[in-house]
Amino acid sequence: MNNISELKSKGIALLPRLLHNLYFWQGLFALFLLAMAVYFVQHEQIELVSIRQQLQKAKTLYLLLGGLLVCGHILLQGEMYFRSFRALGKTIPRSQTILLFLKRNLISVLLPAGGFSSLAFFSRPIESEQVNKTHVYLASSLYGTCGMLSVIIIAVPALGFALLRGQLQTPAVLGFVFLVLLTTAMVAALVSFLRQGWAYGLLHKRLPQWATMLDEITREPLDRTQLWAALAASVGIECIGVSHLYIAMLALDYPASWPAAFIGYVVMMILLIASPVLRGLGAIEVALTFILNQYGLPVVAAASVTLLFRLFDFWLLLLAGVGSFFIRKDSFLLRVFPVLLLFLTGIVNILSVIAPAVPARLQFVQGIFPHQVISASNGLVMVAGIILLLLAVYLLQGSRRAWVLAVVLVSLSIVGHLTKAIDYEEALFAAFTLISLLYTRSAYILRSHPLYTRLSILVLVYGLLLVLLYGVIGFYFMDKVHFGVDFSLDLSMRQVLRLFFTFDNAGINPLTPFAHWFIFSLYTAGAAYLVFVLYGLLRPYFEQPFNSAEEKALATELTGKYGHSSLNYFKTYPDKLFFFTPDKQAFVSFKVWQHVAIALEDPVAANSETIKAAIRAFDEYCTENGFISAYYRVPEENLPLYTSLGKKSFPIGEEAIVDLPSFSLEGSKMHANRNAVRKLTAEGFIFKVYDPPIKAGLLQKLEQVSTLWLQEKGKAELSFTEGVFDPAILINHPILTIEKADEKVYAFLDVVPSGIPGMAVYDLIRQLPDAPNGILDMLLCQTFLYFKAKGFEKVNMGLAPMSGIDGKNIPQKTIRYAYENLRAFGHFKGLRKYKEKFSPTWEKKYLVYEDDYQLLQVPVALKKVSEASV
Structure with missing residues (x-):
């Protein structure tokens, strides 16, 4: 009873909110319109079969x-947007x-209210430095306004003329009244807004965002010529709509009437304006x-x-x-869609052979x-489907x-469907698959493994001979009792070829268990043969590049000359590979996992133009060798270099930079940091600096700390x-430690070279598991004070992953939500919070990639190259 009472009270509390909810009434009205459509069809008993015959x-x-x-119609709609932007002094390509x-x-x-609410979507692709949100x-608002005005321009004269001629029925009269009232209300509201009257105040109170936008429009200088051109394009669209209705009458060989076309189109537009959802x-x-x-047409x-x-x-x-x-062509959907179509084509092929023909x-x-041709076509379609x-x-x-x-087999499938039973439906589906494959041909660049290719060719030849020999000998010496047929050598060979290539066992009937086993063994041998050959021929080949000692020395030299990054030291680290431009004046530092080549930050080069040329050359190298390229931890200020080359970017986190001149423990x-330093100092902990070369005894102590730290964290070196x-x-490397008088090391870090003048960079920072809180x-505070005394101006604390993601699109919003709310990502949030203790500034870093599909591959590759040993 308590549960029922609770539900009843919640329902009573919910009712007033529903009654005052606009979306509730819009949904209810939409359901009413759909119900009215169903009722009309049933009431008039429209024969759908008759309509289909007419069409x-x-x-x-x-x-x-x-x-x-x-x-x-599509071109004029694009022209409307084009002219609306031109009215604001902005030029957007018509495409x-x-x-x-x-x-x-x-x-x-x-x-809801889709014609207007949709104007808020898909603005990002056309946003640039010259065109902001x-x-x-503003341009979308001008576009929508022109669309409304064009309906009024067409509708009012048409409905008024029909009204004077007495040709309007009650629904059309109501539509005409609605349109006149709507036009009057729009004009009155616009005049009131421009004079800052009641409409201005109401809009600012209820819809401040729209009010701000309209304020912008009134303040923005508009090119009236372009506005008139946009309105003319919109009127042209309405004329096309009327013509479509007139052409529909002609196409079905009914008496065509321009008045009926005008009135019918205008009523449709009125319903479109009034419809809350589903565009009427x-x-x-x-x-x-x-x-x-x-207007005289029968109902059907x-x-x-x-x-x-x-x-x-x-x-x-x-x-x-x-x-x-x-x-x-870089669309994620376009990358996956042909694969799905190919898989479905395989299923359609198989089902088409199994199902009876018309x-x-x-x-x-x-x-x-x-x-024989029909039988071979069935076998071809079946085998092609499986492959x-x-x-x-x-x-x-x-x-x-x-x-x-795939292109070859889909093409053969089209022919096979037509020759086996004129299955044009399946042939059209296969043709659509073929078109999608041809359109996306540039996405398939991975080469096949040369070793497996050679093996497959050997298997292709010798395996085929062995399987055929096994089948021919088996049939030839098979006793008549097993199949009821005395196989000759010619018949044995033809039967094996038919079974092997078309899976067609027509003409033979296994009569004994041994005969069934023999046929099954042939199918198994054929399937194994097919799978191994395909695996060897298609298995992607991922060539591992390598560099000579001379190239390593050249990379180090170029980094010293042109490197301006806190990651310079890691660009020539022993785990890296180097790609050099033809003139040897720039290089890309990267690692490879399978077919993904991940570059560390920007190329090392003299200037932005050379960097751009290095990116182009590296991408060409990757394409020629079957790799896809991505660039990790690219600074925000360098993103325009990549976007100008058609690349995309995704924020991956922020680097913490501490300003040393202003850093102190006061x-x-x-x-909290000051208390930690004072407490540990009082307990006898001291900060020590060891300059290179580091003695073997200290390295052993550091290795012990590092090993215990890795074991306690349960992870391997990255x-x-x-x-x-x-x-x-x-x-x-200089080593900075926290230890006691007995020289036991409790925590340490090493200082690495920096490519940015005045910036200090440290790398390994590890502690004993039983070190005090x-x-x-203490180590970081003393380190920063040490760097400050050495004259450094900044220190880089490294990346806080997933930090600072704004959530501008769905993937970013998803990651931001995970970062903020999911426990699995709590350590990233904790890392950001820990670094905040030192009052750093934050610099965004990005992952740069080619197309959306790579976002499924690059993160895995990044994890793998980070786990790889040096």
């Missing part, structure tokens, strides 16, 4: 004309404005069918015209919107091709040879952006 009779010429006008319309039009179907919103889907179809019926004819019109004016535009997400089609094919399922795995990896084989912010404990390296605080 199938549509005249091809008018369908092509309608499709051509759809292209004109970008067309894509902007297509994507916003697609998402508008899913949004405010400009995008359902309600528009019902209303337009009713209007056309009032009116419904057929309406559906064809909606195909032109709605569905084709939505389909183009879906396609707009696949335009960019009798009429099969009979037609049998009159053209002999039985395509395997190829999908290698295609996802990016294998070039897998792509070539003040309230340093209270490299790439940091060093590992190597006595041969540490012997040449605050030992690292």
Whole structure:
């Protein structure tokens, strides 16, 4: 009873919130419109079969004309955006404005008040130094305003003329009244806003963001010529809409009427403006069918015209919107989509062979091709389907040879589907897959392993001979009792080839367990043969580059001349590889895991132009050798170099930089650090500096601290952006320790060379597991004071991963949420909090990559190259 009472009280409390919630009423109204559509169809008993028959009779010429006008509609929508930006003095490529319309039009179907709310989406691709977010919103507002005005320009005269002629029915009259009231309200609100009257005050109170935007519009100097051009383009769009309705009548061979086309289109636009969700889907179809019926078309004819019109004016535009997400060849969807299509094509191939053919089609094919061709086509489609399922795995990896084989097999599948039973549906699906493969051909660059290729060729030849020999001998010497057939040598060979290449066992009937086992053994041998050959031919080859001692010396020399980074020391660390530009005046420091080459920060070069040339050369080298390239910990100020080359970036964290001239242990912010130093000093802990060369005895003590620290943390040494404990390296580095009078080391760090004048950099910082609390605080505080006394101006404390991510898009928002809320990422947050104790400034660092699909591969590769030994 308590639970029921609690639920009842919650329901009573929720009811007032629902009644005052705009989205609740919008959803309710949308459900009412959809229910009205269902009721209308049932009430009028529209025969869907009749409508389909009518649509199938549509005249091809008018369908092509309608499709051509759809292209004109898209171009004019892009022109509207283009002119809206030009009105603000900004120039955006028309290709970008067309894509902007297509994507916003697609998402508008899913949004409340989609025609307007969609204007807030997909602005990032066109934002630049010259066009900021405010400009995008202003231009979008001008675009929306022109769209509303064009409807009024077309609708008011058309409805007014029809009203005077007495041709308007009650729904259209109500629509006309609504439009007049809407126009009057818009004009009154605009005048009031410009005079800062009631509309101005209401908007600032209820929607301050929109009010600010409108203030910007009124203050921004607008090019009226461009605004008139945008309005003209919008009027052209309305004329295309009317023409689409008129063409739909002609295409279905019904009496075409311009008044019906105008009135029907205007009523549709009124419903579109008033519709809260789904862009009037359902309600528009019902209303337009009713209007056309009032103009003399039978219900079935009116419904057929309406559906064809909606195909032109709605569905084709939505389909183009879906396609707009696949335009960019670096799109994640476009990288995965062909693989999915290939996998589905394999399944379709297999199911097509298993399923019975359409009798009429099969009979037609049998009159053209002999039985052997039809049988071979079935076998070809089946085998191709099985291989395509395997190829999908290698295609996802990016294998070039897998792509070539996929193109060949899909092409053969198209032919096979047509010759086995004119299965044009399957052939069209395979053709679509083929087009997607050809369009994305540049994404498949990985070479196959030469050793496995040679082995596969040997297996291809000798394995085939052995399997065929096994089958032929088996059939030839097989007793008649097993199959009921006395196999000759010729029949044995033909039967083995049929079983092996087409999995077709027609004509043989195993009569004994041994015969069943023999057939199964042939299938097993064939499958094993096929899998091994494909594995060897398609397995990607990841060549491991290497550098000579002379190249290592050259890299060190160039780093000394041109290096301006706190990571300079690690760019020539023993674990790194070097790629040099042809003139040997710049190099990229990188590591490779499988087919991913990760460069450490920027190339080392004399200037920005040389850096840019080095990036281009390194990318070409990676492409030629089957690698994908990524750049790790790129400074924010250098991002324009990469974006100018078409690359993308993702924030990975922030580096903490401590200002040494202002650093001291005084003040309230340093209270905890000051107490730690005082407490440990009182307990006998001292700070010591050891200059190189470091003695062997001290290195042994440091190694013991390092080993215990790694064991306590439960992890192995990491490299790439940091060093590992190597006595041969540490012997040449200054070592700073916290120890006691007995010279027992409790914590230490080593100082490494810095490529930035005035900046100190330290690397390994480790402590004993049983060291007292605050030992690292004391070590760092004393280290910073030591650097300050040495004349350094800054010290780099390293990266705080995932820190400072703004959450500008969905991936960033996801990572930021994980960083802020998930326990698994708590140590990253704790690292940021610990470094905050020293009052640093923060500098953002980025991962630079080529396309979105790489975000699935680069993090794994980064983890692997960091784990690799020196």
